[in-house]
Amino acid sequence: MAALAGVLGGGEEGEATGELLLDGVSPARSRGRVGLVLQDPDSQVILARVGDDVAFGCENLGVPRNEIWSRVFSALEAVGLDVSLDHPTSQLSGGQKQRLALAGVLAMQPGLLLLDEPTANLDAAGITEVQDAVARVAETSGATLVVVEHRVDVWLPLVDRVIVLAAGGGVLADGTPTDVLAQQGRHLATQGVWVPGFAPQRPNRIRAHGGGQLLAAESLGIGRSNILRDSLSISVSAGEAVAVTGPNGAGKSTLGLTLAGLLPPCSGAVVARAELARGLAPHPIRWKSRDLLTRIGTVFQDPEHQFLSSTVRAELEIGPRALRLPEAGIVPIIDNLLSRLRLDHLAEANPFTLSGGEKRRLSVATVLATAPQILVLDEPTFGQDSRTWTELVALLATLIDDGSAVVAITHDADFVAALADREFAL
């Protein structure tokens, strides 16, 4: 993908064999012929205002000034981004940012559009926005569209041809979507690709209720510098899964962090029942960091934020060590977690070098190492392949049925259907 876009580094950043030509020349020398949209919405915004950002590519290509602005207008219209040119890019939602990136690329009038999992970091509404915009663009611009995706259903209605790459290199299948999926669908699904008709297996929850209440909040106000939401009432009991859902910016993550004892409430209080507090004061925000470990564990949306060590094993040891568990007791806990989460072959690897799915499994494992009574997970299935999804859901189902409580902030309707006992919609 990067090679096609001409942004692959030079010889010092890796090895290249063979030749890739675009209109008969190397892609690096035909800038602007190819437009690339990447996965992460945040890292593609270049300038502070919407109009300037779209114009950026045209400026670099030396397009005359008056033509730039007419291109900017038609690009914004094509992607359906209906905001003023002066609108600050920092105030756009994920889906809007991806459409902005698409508009910026479109304004360069490329002959080839490359999309690298453009919807992986978006919620359902954002996915639909980008889907519609791409469909409209493909129809009106006449450009060739190449999309890399592990969620096949998102683009299936749009594509004419599907190419499956083999793991070791080479092409496994190439043909119409129907043919390729009929032939390779099962194989792809086992590799973690989301293929329509091969939905991942959902675990059987026992759903034996009756656990006591662990945590409750009445008329709770949440926020960081200003109040985001108030008058929220929510409780969490042992052995149940609560899904916190709602649109972007509704305060789901903030609610999660507040319940987890990491952010102070703006008003009201989060109260831990005796069964959870076990002798401590009733407000989790007052607890020491170490006291949280066995009570409330938090898995952050971005696993990299919570990694502290240079190897996977050392990462898992941090929690048990902070609890001052005996050295002999730590090893079996970690070995067990490593094998349960298929990380044993990576024990000595640096957490930052893992794949997305491995990072997610490790971040969950670090929390499980100290067996907290409540698990707060922020978008645990975001951007995950179907294999990690299945494993994660199965693992959580076992934990819940064993009496742990789970609070999951999620956009993922399948995840809610598979696990949640209750949905708390913000």
Place this chain on the structure above:
Amino acid sequence: MTDLLTPTRGTQAIYRINPVAKLGAAFLLGTCLILSIDWVSASVALVLECVLFLFAGLSPRRFWLRTLPVWVAAPLTAVTIALYGQTSGEVYFEFLFARISEGSLELALATLLRVLAIGLPSIVLFLTVDPTDLADGLAQVLHLPARFVLGALAALRLVGLFIDDWRSLELARRARGVGDSGRVRRIAGQAFALLVLSIRRGSKLATAMEARAFGAPVTRTWARESRFGAGDWALIGLGALIGAAAITASVITGSWNFIGT
């Protein structure tokens, strides 16, 4: 952060001034004022500036709020100089190394006024500068290399993301059970983690920019024209004029002391 990158655009004349002119005016004025340390030149400049602040396009509230650091820093500097500055004339008070004298008091007053006279206009002028306009001006008016100017402008946008990252890193450390002790070591570790994250964000941004033909071997055009007109020259002239007035007044009253003599 949003406020810093996309400041509100006002209708007053100051918002139409090219940021390069503001930079030039502040630079000229500052240069004139650091040539001498005396209270006459600084107070003349300060008085003239105060008149101009009325046209700075800021509400009184915003003016005081944003210039607060200067109002705090100036007296602190003055107190330090009063206590430890060069002694001359009558000595009023002495304790260990501190010695307040006629000379050190005069020096302290001159410094207080000078910090205000240089600090206030710089802040006031830059509060109405939009970073995007400044970049346009630097590249189109001063002809600085577009690659560096735009690279810096794009990187500025990441600062907001770094602040979010830092907060998350802090909360994550509490969640991981290592938030109780060793604050210094924890912050060092956190800073390193932020460095790793920021390098990654930076390289992603660079890829995105390159994919939009940034650095393409053609002459770059500019969607927004950065004009430098009569109003801009006028502001630079004003800066020079205030500087000149301050120097003249100081020389006439005989209080001019060229720095270092």
